[in-house]
Amino acid sequence: MNISIPGILLGLGAKCLLSWALVFLQRNHICRSFVGVFSVSLAVVDTALTLTFTTIYIDSDGHVFLLDLQLTRYHTCLLAQIFGQVYSALQWPVVVVASLDHLCTMSLQPSACGAKWIVHSVVTVLMWYLAALYVFLLSDFIPVLEDVPHHQMHQCWVFHTTQISQIAMLLFLVLGCAALHAVCSTRLLKNPPLRGQSTDHSRTHSRTNVAGQALRIFLDTWALFLILLAVLLLVPMEIPAYLGLNVAWLCLVNSFLIAVLFCVVCPTSQLANGSAAVPPDSFCEWRLNLAWEQRTEHDCTK
Template identity: 45%
Template sequence: MHISIPSILMALGVKCLLNWVMVVSQKKGNVCRGFMGVFGVSLALVDTVLTLSLTALHVQANGVLLGVHFTRHHVCLLSQLAGQIYGVLQWPVGVLGFLDCYVTLRGQGTSTTTTARLQRVAPVPATTLLWCSALIYLFLLSDFYPVLGEEHPYQVHRCWVFLSSQVLHVGAVIVLAVACALVYSHKAHRRTVSPFKPWLPSPGESLTETERRALSRRDVVQQALTTLLATWTWFLVALAALLLLLPVGIPGYLSLNVPWLCFLNSVLTAVVLSASCPASRVAGGLAAFPLDSFCDWRLGCATGT
């Protein structure tokens, strides 16, 4: 669809502001501690450079720099390139974020000094490799072809913007997962209070290993879901509304942003905690996750005793 250049610049400016607000609002020491934090900072920097560059090109349209004659067509070209790169990065960022959450949580309390140091350093090369891979894919492997329109190069004031559906696909998976977790938690609660099928043993009886694991799993899922919804309910509601109102996608240059990464990091943390607890418990029966600055993931894992 066609969007005016001032609208593109305004949207990117608001996006940059939100990016840096989310980066600055994170707890000290957590910003660049994990992959999502490092990638979020790099995304904020890329968006800032992109916005300043597009603004300069728009203001200095028909100018010459280093022998290159820049026009407003270059604004359209860069915005389309950015949208394509952000769309390519959606699923890889989610996969790497999940792996980072899983490795960090499983290694709590047991990792050596060398392993902990490696976990702190690894996100930087992983982020660099991811950006480079996206660029290589876009320019050498994809079938992307820019659409610059038929207008005269000195009179173009609107850009054709590609829509990105990847973020909506990821959002749909997240909304479905949260809904399934709510159903599971509700059914588990009904089994707990049901007079026909008591969940806890009667006096003198003991729980089997399977029952203890089921109790612990139910408690962790309920606590993780409660913690996630306490912080991100408004974001989930907005995401669900976006899925209904914009089923075809959103402008590509807006599809990847730091608020989305922070929300995705919390969702992945909840998934990893629910899947790996109680095996990943640290001392005291608490599952604390240090890479999320917005949710307090100190969950008490029941033992069933």
């Protein structure tokens, strides 16, 4: 797709401001999760890219030099394409690493997660490095530049991202399956259990209730964003690759992964006594009502 250079600059500037605003909003626990540390690194990279892009564009005569290399508007288009490819290459790895990080947080004791920010920082730097190596050495990335003098360039060809659509489709598929499972489980659990099956019935009820509450908390917070995401999928609208990976998107993915792990891991015994370590989330308040579980266990012991 062709986008004007001022349009690219405006999009990068808005993305940069949004990134730092969300980082500031999560400042109290930004280093407690991989998503938080990676969000800071993304905001820093966006800021550096925006400042470089602005400097080159303003000085249209080409008097900007870097290591004896004259930077022109050709390089602004090249930077937009390169970073777009790097951002696209990072989409799925970030989701996978964030899932493993949340799984570790919910499975281990809180005391075992004290200095994880060091590991998060090392993994973040390594992921940026590997993504850049992939784009330059392993991918089939070929820059697309106009055959005109640099001072006559007014727009750039940029690639669109497909990873956003893939992750969004997976997200809606999981939400649909979770909602269907919750409805079916609710109907099945209406039948009273036999005396010898009371323990299994209580465990099934426990898992279903936690999953239902996690799904409801997630939808109450992100419903409007999900509607917008569904509209983008149905149109369909091409999203420039340099805008695809942003902190707002990472916040949505972070909440979604926590909700999924609540459904899968379901540490109800730890949640009941308050010893479970819940991954940090600045948007969803993950407080589950487990009073019913204590009443059920009390009834089963009679």
